[in-house]
Structures are given as structure tokens and as C-alpha cells.
Amino acid sequence: MPLLENGHVTEDRWAQATAGEALPDGAVIVPLERLEEGLARPKAAPLGVAIGPDVDVAVLRPALPRLALVAVNFPTFRDGRAFTQARALREHLSFTGEIRATGTPLPDQYEFLLRCGVTTVQTDRAEDVAVWQQAHEIISIAYQPSVLHERPQGLGLRRFLGK
Amino acid sequence: MSTDTVTRPVGRYAYDEVDRTFVSQRVAQFREQVGRRVAGDLTEDEFKPLRLMNGLYLQLHAYMLRVAVPYGMMGSDQMRELAHIARTYDRDYGHFTTRQNIQFNWIRLEDTPDILERLAGVNMHAIQTSGNCIRNVTCDEFAGAAADELLDPRIHAEILRQWSTLHPEFSFLPRKFKIAISGSPHDRVAARFHDIGLVAHPGPDGRPVFDVFVGGGLGRTPIIGVKLRDNLPEEDLLAYLEAVVRVYNAYGRRDNMYKARIKILVQALGVEQFREKVDAEFAQMNRADYRLEPAIVEGIRARFGIPDLDAPADAAQKLEADRKADARFDRWVRTNTHTHRHEGFISAVVSIKPDGGIPGDVTADQMDLIADLADAFSFGEIRVTHMQNVVLGHVRKDRLRDLWLRLDGAGLGTPNIGLVGDIIACPGLDYCALANARSIPIAQKLSARFANPELQENIGNLRINISGCINACGHHHAGHIGILGVDKRGEEFFQLTLGGSAENDVAIGQIIGPALPEDETVDAIARLIDTYLVLRHEGEAFIETYRRLGAASFKDAVYAPA
Ligand code: HEM
Ligand code: SF4
Numbered sequence: 010m011p012l013l014e015n016g017h018v019t020e021d022r023w024a025q026a027t028a029g030e031a032l033p034d035g036a037v038i039v040p041l042e043r044l045e046e047g048l049a050r051p052k053a054a055p056l057g058v059a060i061g062p063d064v065d066v067a068v069l070r071p072a073l074p075r076l077a078l079v080a081v082n083f084p085t086f087r088d089g090r091a092f093t094q095a096r097a098l099r100e101h102l103s104f105t106g107e108i109r110a111t112g113t114p115l116p117d118q119y120e121f122l123l124r125c126g127v128t129t130v131q132t133d134r135a136e137d138v139a140v141w142q143q144a145h146e147i148i149s150i151a152y153q154p155s156v157l158h159e160r161p162q163g164l165g166l167r168r169f170l171g172k
Numbered sequence: 173m174s175t176d177t178v179t180r181p182v183g184r185y186a187y188d189e190v191d192r193t194f195v196s197q198r199v200a201q202f203r204e205q206v207g208r209r210v211a212g213d214l215t216e217d218e219f220k221p222l223r224l225m226n227g228l229y230l231q232l233h234a235y236m237l238r239v240a241v242p243y244g245m246m247g248s249d250q251m252r253e254l255a256h257i258a259r260t261y262d263r264d265y266g267h268f269t270t271r272q273n274i275q276f277n278w279i280r281l282e283d284t285p286d287i288l289e290r291l292a293g294v295n296m297h298a299i300q301t302s303g304n305c306i307r308n309v310t311c312d313e314f315a316g317a318a319a320d321e322l323l324d325p326r327i328h329a330e331i332l333r334q335w336s337t338l339h340p341e342f343s344f345l346p347r348k349f350k351i352a353i354s355g356s357p358h359d360r361v362a363a364r365f366h367d368i369g370l371v372a373h374p375g376p377d378g379r380p381v382f383d384v385f386v387g388g389g390l391g392r393t394p395i396i397g398v399k400l401r402d403n404l405p406e407e408d409l410l411a412y413l414e415a416v417v418r419v420y421n422a423y424g425r426r427d428n429m430y431k432a433r434i435k436i437l438v439q440a441l442g443v444e445q446f447r448e449k450v451d452a453e454f455a456q457m458n459r460a461d462y463r464l465e466p467a468i469v470e471g472i473r474a475r476f477g478i479p480d481l482d483a484p485a486d487a488a489q490k491l492e493a494d495r496k497a498d499a500r501f502d503r504w505v506r507t508n509t510h511t512h513r514h515e516g517f518i519s520a521v522v523s524i525k526p527d528g529g530i531p532g533d534v535t536a537d538q539m540d541l542i543a544d545l546a547d548a549f550s551f552g553e554i555r556v557t558h559m560q561n562v563v564l565g566h567v568r569k570d571r572l573r574d575l576w577l578r579l580d581g582a583g584l585g586t587p588n589i590g591l592v593g594d595i596i597a598c599p600g601l602d603y604c605a606l607a608n609a610r611s612i613p614i615a616q617k618l619s620a621r622f623a624n625p626e627l628q629e630n631i632g633n634l635r636i637n638i639s640g641c642i643n644a645c646g647h648h649h650a651g652h653i654g655i656l657g658v659d660k661r662g663e664e665f666f667q668l669t670l671g672g673s674a675e676n677d678v679a680i681g682q683i684i685g686p687a688l689p690e691d692e693t694v695d696a697i698a699r700l701i702d703t704y705l706v707l708r709h710e711g712e713a714f715i716e717t718y719r720r721l722g723a724a725s726f727k728d729a730v731y732a733p734a
Contacts, residue, residue, distance in 0.1 A: 065422070086221065087304065089344025093421045096341050101456050117205075117222060124340035147201045150194040152334040153410075154461055162190055164475075165334055165468050166410075 012109075013130040016119075016142040021131070023057060023078065038080055041068075048075055059111070062090035066097050073104055081127070083112035092125045099126035099156040116141040120148060120170070124155035146171070180477030182551040183316060183565065184245040185330045187295040188475075195292045198299060202226050203285035210282065225305075225343075227298030228284055232605050235279040238301040239291060241556050243311035243329035243353075244272035246296075248543035248552040253294040255539035261287055266539070268524055268532040270596055270647060271350070272310045272556045273301055277603050305343045306336035306417070310352045312360045313557035316478075317519045317565040319511040322373045323380055325355035327473045328409065331464065334472075335410055342417050346424035347432035349417065350389075362558065362674035364388045364397040365650060367434045368416060379466075380406045386416060386446070387438030390644035394680045395435040398443045400450065406469065408454075411462035415453040419446070479551040479566045483516025490570035491518070501576055503625060504587040509572070510563075518569050520550075522562040522579060523586040523594065528620035530612050531597045532560035541582050549575045560596055561589065591628040592636065592701070593619045596647055600640030600657060601664075607640035609657025609664035609690075614638055617694045622701075631701060633713045635673070650674035652715045653697060654681040666693040668700075670726060671718050684723050685731055696730045703729035 012021040026032055026039040032047060036055035039047040041064060047056045057078030058069065069079065079098055081091035091110060098104040109129045110122050116134060119141050130141070151159065151168045159168035180186045187195075202222070209219040223229075227238040239254070254274060258266045261283050262276045269275055279287065291297055300307055309332045316324040332351060336342065342349070352361040353370040363369025365388045375381035381403040388397025404412050420434045423441075438446045484490075495502040510519040522542065525531050534542075542562055546554045549571060550564035557563055567575055579585040588594050595618060598604065600611030615638055622628055637651030641658075648654030654669035665687035672681030688696055701714070703726055708717045718726065 087344055088426055089304075089341075090422060090426075092341045092344065093418050097418075100458065100461075115221065117225075118344070121338075121340035121343055143204070144201075147204075148194070148197050148338070150190055150197070151340075152194075152337045153339055155340055164188070164190070165331065165472050167190060167334070 011131075011138075013132070013138065013141055014128065016138070016145045018138055019129070023055075025059075036077070038078060044072055048072060057107070057109075060094070062088055062094070064094070066094050066102060069098075069104075070102060073102055076104075076106060078107040078109060079104065080109040080111050080131075083110060083114045086113055086115045086118060091127075092121060095122070095126040096156055116144045119144040120151075124151065124157055126156045180475060181247045181553075182477040182479050183326070183553040183555070184242070184247065184476065185472065186475045186477065192292070192295065195295070195297050195299075196289075198226070198297065199285060199288045199292050202288060206281060206285050221303070223284075224302040225299070226284070226288065227301035228279070228281075229302060230605070231277065231603050232601075233603070234277065235281055235284070236603070237276045237279045237284060237287065237298060238269070239274050239276070239296060239298050240301045240308045241272050241274060241296075242333045243309055243315070243326055244313055244556045244558070245315075245326065246554050246556070247294075248546045248554065250294045250296055251539050251543040251546070251554055253290060253296070255536040255543070257287055257290060258536040258539065265533055265535045267530075267599070268534065268556050268560045268562070270558045270560060270598075270645070271308055272558055273308055274556070275599075277599070299337060302348075303343070304345045304347050304349070306332075306339065306345075306349045306351060309333050309336070310350070310361055310366075310558060312354050312356055313555045313559075313561075313563045314360065314510050314519050314565065315355065315555075317510075317512050317517075318356055319513045320358055321356045321513065323355035325353040325370075325372050327469060327476065328370070328372060328380070328382075328406075329353050330472055330476075331410075331469065332413075335413075342421060345417070345421055346426045347429065347434075349420070349434070351413075357676075359674075359676050359678070362388075362647075362650065362678075364678045365390055365394075365647075365674055366397065367420075368413065369397055375403060375405065382406070382409060384412065384416075387435040387443075389433050389435040390647055390649050391433065392430060392642040392644070393433075393435065394644065394649040395439065396678055396680065397435075398438065400443070400447055407463050407465065408459065410464050411457055411459050412450075412454055414462055415450045415457065418453050419449045423449070477551075479553070481514045481517055481566065483514070483568045484570060485516075487516040487568055487570040491572055494573040498573070500580075500587075501573055503629065504576055504580075504585060505572065507587045507591060507629065508589045512566065514566075516569055517566050518572060520564045520567050520572065520575060521557070521589045522564065522584050523588055524561050524584075525588060525594055525619060526583055526586050527588075527593060527623035528616050531595050531615050531619075534562075538582065538584060541578075541584070545575060545578055559589075559594060561594070587625050588628055590633050590635075592622040592631055592634050593628055595619060595636045595638060596651070597638040598640050598646035600638075600646075604640060604645075606643060607657065608642075608659035609640050609666065611638040611640040611646055611655075611657060614655060614657075614666065614690070614693060618697060621694055621698060631705065631714070633715075634701075635715075636697075637672075647674065648672070649680050650678075651681060652718070653700065655693065655697075656687075658687050660687070664690045666690065668693075668696070668730060670700075670723055671715065673715060677715070682723060684727050688730075699729040700726055
């Protein structure tokens with residue numbers, strides 16, 4: 010499954026923990042149930058955690074300093090809980106690592122994902138990168154602040170998106 | 173934008189280049205999406221969420237486009253464009269809904285990008301008229317005009333419109349989310365039947381504060397909203413709403429769409445626990461990021477045009493004389509006007525419920541006429557009401573009769589506001605894919621049956637609401653008399669509820685007995701009303717008599733044939 014960053018396909022250097030198998034040595038994303046196990050590994054090995062949409066991200070607070078990645082999940086594009094999770098990770102927990110969206114978000118949700126703090130998207134739909142890219146560029150104005158702290162436009166809460 | 177010195181449109185927010193760019197980008201985006209659909213690159217399944225985000229439904233016979241009228245306010249230029257759309261792309265009419273939107277029922281998919289482009293040309297759109305997002309924010313139809321108003325809610329309604337527009341976190345909520353805002357102690361927005369209802373008033377230092385109601389709604393589980401907070405300071409308005417919607421987004425049910433509304437969450441947690449969660453979120457937010465500074469509010473306020481109210485000293489006397497001279501006009505003034513804060517002015521309600529007509533339906537020609545009359549009599553400003561009528565907000569009293577003559581001549585002078593004929597009805601089985609029964613014919617028959625204006629006025633204040641299915645779009649739970657269409661083995665039946673209200677005396681109507689077949693429903697309601705006329709005390713409205721005597725006294729009338 011391709012990985013998108015800023016509208017471009019990028020290489021995935023993370024391995025997923027495989028159920029029933031020992032954790033590999035390098036960068037690995039563990040499910041929340043195996044977080045303890047992951048944290049017990051040598052400190053140098055990059056660690057990520059994948060959480061379901063029903064998880065209160067506050068439970069990650071003690072582990073966050075050791076985490077380089079949190080994967081949030083969209084079981085369907087309709088399930089928008091991960092937007093709140095991503096935003097809370099950035100805003101309440103000041104997490105600065107990678108937030109990866111998994112599952113089946115729509116390309117048309119790309120701007121929302123980015124504005125809530127998601128940095129990478131891993132999705133089946135990424136095969137059509139052009140559509141994601143376009144979704145990212147088509148709207149240049151927003152009407153509310155976001156975790157990206159975009160440049161204010163002047164009137165009200167409006168923001169200019171992009172550079 | 174110093175070049176932007178044109179006169180502001182009265183009663184609504186003036187778009188600037190940035191707002192216009194935003195809307196046209198959305199049109200371009202949708203044109204591209206429709207293109208992909210028409211070319212077969214998108215399946216209907218994939219396309220559905222995209223079209224819904226632009227207000228485009230697929231109904232029984234055709235696509236339906238729901239156009240937003242933010243807080244019910246529009247200008248004559250916008251109304252004329254809607255007339256043009258009705259004429260060019262629909263069958264010559266449109267339909268005003270209870271959520272201050274207008275729907276077109278016979279739209280072709282291929283035409284939709286062009287329609288949206290035309291709308292964009294007059295600073296209108298269909299964004300968030302559908303989907304599980306924060307929908308069109310509704311507000312008092314007499315906002316900025318009513319004598320009883322404490323605070324003009326439109327400025328904050330516009331701020332909420334902007335804040336909620338493509339909100340990154342709240343565009344995929346468990347379910348649609350509706351916010352209403354009022355600035356009057358008399359609830360004309362059904363604040364307690366909304367996901368969030370806001371009642372604004374001046375605080376101790378004169379700055380606006382808000383009472384926040386949450387968890388109200390109709391649908392298959394009607395629930396009256398509860399007070400979550402008193403006196404929320406203006407600067408915390410957005411932060412607090414963010415907190416409420418975040419809690420809903422995180423904890424609202426998604427496993428069952430019928431249990432996904434915030435009302436179910438509030439009931440499941442209990443108000444105390446829900447409030448704790450909201451307060452906890454509110455407490456940990458970086459409130460500075462969300463602070464609604466007075467400068468922002470004033471900046472938005474400055475983009476609203478205000479009417480230059482100036483009436484001759486004898487305007488009120490002239491109206492009195494006109495009323496004395498013409499009994500029909502006098503009656504219309506009694507039923508179809510509302511007291512204005514300026515003594516020389518009055519608000520006029522144009523009934524979109526002609527005798528025997530379809531509630532809320534307007535023809536293209538009527539739209540054009542309303543636009544002309546708005547220009548001639550009310551600063552070009554038009555309001556759509558949640559009762560499916562139209563208001564001209566600021567009419568000079570000495571010119572009211574001229575306005576009435578023109579309305580009356582065009583069949584828009586029906587004197588029935590607040591009376592039996594002022595029925596709310598959903599589209600029902602004539603258009604709606606979810607319906608169990610037709611709502612429109614019952615509305616038409618009732619309205620024809622009670623066409624006599626003297627009879628209507630004698631019966632007095634009475635709210636009849638009709639829904640074609642349990643979703644309750646026609647607010648039947650909130651009607652003094654509610655009518656709900658149900659399907660029994662392929663036949664249309666109608667369930668009656670009594671005693672509902674969406675105003676300050678808010679209540680959910682009670683079912684009084686078995687559903688009635690179509691051909692008995694109108695007669696049963698007529699008997700119900702006759703019973704009321706016999707039982708009422710002097711000056712007592714239907715709802716008061718009902719509350720005094722209870723359902724039993726009316727049950728016999730409904731089920732015992734005369
Ligand atoms: C014709 C297309 C329409 C469809 C498919 C539709 C669908 C629905 C559905 C599914 C619900 C239940 C929502 C829930 O409880 O979660 C609902 C509620 C509602 N609809 Fe509609 N509707 C339509 C038209 C209308 C119209 C024309 C109006 C206004 C006249 C309207 C106003 C409402 C209102 C006020 C509610 C109750 C909302 C609440 O519980 O807070 N709808 N509609
Ligand atoms: S109440 Fe039912 S029939 Fe009427 S518009 Fe709503 S969904 Fe359709």
C-alpha cells in the first residue's frame with residue numbers, strides 16, 4: 010500500500026508488527042495492545058503505535074515521548090473520529106511525530122486530514138495520487154484556525170491555506 | 173480591502189473576493205467530481221458522499237438540490253437567481269423548507285455544476301445542506317427587526333456559518349448536526365429541538381452572552397434539549413462549541429444511524445456526565461486559539477448592511493386609518509405582521525400557504541414578485557422562515573397597504589399566519605425516497621377545508637405539522653396537532669399527536685390512539701377542532717384547552733364518528 014506525504018508517494022520505512030510474532034528490530038508500528046512490549050525494546054529503535062478510532066488518545070500520554078508515529082484509523086471514510094484524535098494529539102498532547110491515517114479515507118478529505126495534524130496517509134486509494142494531489146490544492150481558503158496555524162487572512166477567522 | 177466600499181446588502185453578510193474565491197473553488201471541485209461520475213470513473217457509491225457535501229440528493233424521481241439560505245436571510249438579487257434556476261433547470265418552482273433552505277426537486281446531475289456556478293454568482297451555495305456535518309445555521313425570522321429582541325443573532329449566526337464551513341474536524345460527524353440561534357426571549361427558532369440551541373442576550377457588562385441548550389431533536393426519538401450552560405461569554409463561544417462537538421464526535425454512536433444523534437449521547441451519559449466531558453475538553457483547550465475577539469465580531473458585523481429606518485411621523489396613524497377603511501386588510505395585518513423595534517415600521521409575513529396549496533412551494537414568477545416587493549418595500553431584504561413562509565422585515569407602516577394590495581393581487585395575501593392554514597408539511601411520498609405516506613394532499617385538504625378566514629381567526633392560534641414518515645422533517649412532534657404518515661400493509665394511515673410545541677412552552681406531542689385511514693383523517697381533525705371550540709374558555713388557545721383538559725376529551729371526537 011503506497012504512502013502519501015504532501016501529496017506525493019514516499020517510501021515507507023516502517024514495519025507493522027505481525028500478530029503472534031516477535032517484534033522486528035527496526036522501526037515498527039505496534040497495535041495498542043502490544044505497546045508495553047514495544048516500549049520494552051532498546052530505546053534507539055523507532056516505535057510507532059496504531060490505535061483504533063474508539064481510543065481516547067490521552068492513554069498514550071506516558072508513552073508519547075518514546076513514540077515517533079501514531080497511526081489513526083478510518084474504518085470507513087464516514088467515521089470521522091480519527092480527525093478528533095489527530096487534532097487532540099497535536100493540540101492537547103503536543104505530539105510532534107508522524108501521524109499516519111490508515112483505513113479508507115477519501116482523497117477529498119485530504120485537506121481535513123492535514124489540518125487536523127495528519128502527516129501521512131496509507132491507503133489503497135493512493136494509487137491515484139493525482140486525485141489526492143488535486144484535492145490538496147483545489148481549496149486555498151479556510152474559515153477557521155487549525156493545528157497548522159495557517160496565515161490569517163484578516164477578516165474574522167479566515168486562513169490562507171498552503172504557502 | 174479598501175476598495176470594497178459598495179453598499180452592504182441589508183441583513184446579510186457581504187462577501188468579499190476571498191469568500192467568492194472559496195465558493196468558486198468549491199464549484200470547480202464539484203464540476204470535476206461530476207465529470208468523473210459522468211465518465212464512469214466514480215461509482216455511485218463513491219460519488220454519493222461528494223454530491224451530498226454539495227446538497228445534491230437522489231430522490232424518488234430525480235436529483236434534488238438543497239440550496240443554503242444562511243440564517244434564512246437573502247437579497248432580492250439572490251431570490252431572482254433562484255427564480256431563474258427554477259425556470260431554467262426545474263419545473264418552474266422551488267420549495268422552502270423548515271430549515272431555511274430552498275429545494276429544487278427536478279434537477280439533472282449534469283446541470284448541477286452550472287446551477288452552483290449561477291448561485292456562486294450571487295454569493296450563494298449548497299455547501300453543508302446535507303451530510304453528517306454542521307448544517308445551515310438557522311435563526312429568528314424577525315432578527316434585527318423584532319421589538320422583543322435583545323440582541324441581533326445574525327452576526328453570530330454568520331460567525332458560526334464561517335466557523336463550521338468545511339470544518340476539518342467536524343465534516344464527518346456521527347450524524348448531521350443542527351444549530352439554531354435566537355436573540356429574543358420568545359423562542360422562534362425551536363432552540364430546544366436542535367442539537368445545539370443558542371439563546372443570546374446581553375450580559376452584565378452589555379456584551380453578548382449565550383445560554384446553551386444541547387441534545388434536542390425530532391426524528392424517531394423526539395427529545396427536548398437540556399440547558400448545558402448559562403451566560404457563556406461571547407469570546408468563548410467557538411471554544412465551547414468546539415468542545416461540545418468534539419465530545420460528540422468522539423463518543424457519539426456510529427453503529428446505528430438512528431442512535432447517532434447527540435441527543436442519544438446526552439441521554440445515555442446523562443446531562444451531568446456529558447457536561448463534565450465538555451468542561452474537561454474546554455479546560456484543556458488552548459483557548460487563545462479559539463477566542464472570538466470583539467474585533468472579529470465587529471469586523472463581521474461591519475460587513476452587514478443595516479436598513480436606514482426613517483418613516484414619516486404619522487406612518488402609524490396612516491396604517492390605523494387604512495385598517496379602519498378595509499376589513500380584509502385589517503385582518504391580514506392582525507394575522508400576518510409582527511411588531512418592529514421602530515414604531516414607524518412593521519414586519520410583514522408573506523404566507524406561502526395559499527388555501528388548498530402546497531406549503532412552501534413558490535413559483536418562479538412568485539419569486540420574482542417577492543424580489544420586486546422586497547426592493548420596493550423592504551430594502552431588498554428577504555427572510556425565509558422555519559414555518560416555510562417569507563418575511564419582509566422592515567416595511568414602513570404607511571406603505572403596508574400598498575404592499576398588501578400587490579401581494580393580494582398575486583395570490584400571496586392569504587391571512588393565515590399562525591392559524592389552521594399555516595401548515596408545515598414535509599415533501600412526503602410525492603418526492604421523498606424515505607416516505608411512508610403522502611403529506612402534501614392532507615395539508616392541501618385541511619387548508620381547503622378551513623379556507624374561510626373568519627373561521628380560521630375564530631379558531632385562533634393552532635399549529636398543524638405533517639410528516640410523511642418517522643424522520644419527522646415536518647416537525648409533527650412539535651405541532652399542537654401533529655400528523656404522521658405510516659404505512660400499513662401498503663396503505664397510507666395517519667397517526668395523530670396532540671399537545672406539542674416548539675416555542676417557550678416546548679413539549680412533545682402525545683399519540684392519542686390508533687392511526688386513521690387517509691380518507692378519515694381530515695374529518696377527524698375537523699371534529700377535534702369543533703370539540704375545542706365547544707370546550708374552550710374565553711380567549712383560550714387550542715393548546716391551552718388541550719393542556720387543561722388532557723387527551724381524553726379529544727379522543728372521543730377523533731374516534732367517534734359524528
Ligand atoms: C426530501 C428529502 C429529505 C430527506 C431524504 C430527509 C431525510 C431526513 C432524515 C433521514 C431525518 C432523520 C434524521 C435523524 O433523526 O437522524 C430527517 C429529519 C429532519 N428533516 Fe428531513 N429530509 C428531507 C427533506 C426535508 C425537508 C423538505 C425538510 C423541511 C421541510 C426537512 C427537515 C427536517 C427536520 C427539521 C428534521 C428533524 C431533525 C431533528 O431531529 O433535529 N427535511 N430528514
Ligand atoms: S419526514 Fe420522512 S417523508 Fe417527510 S421529508 Fe422527512 S424523510 Fe421524507
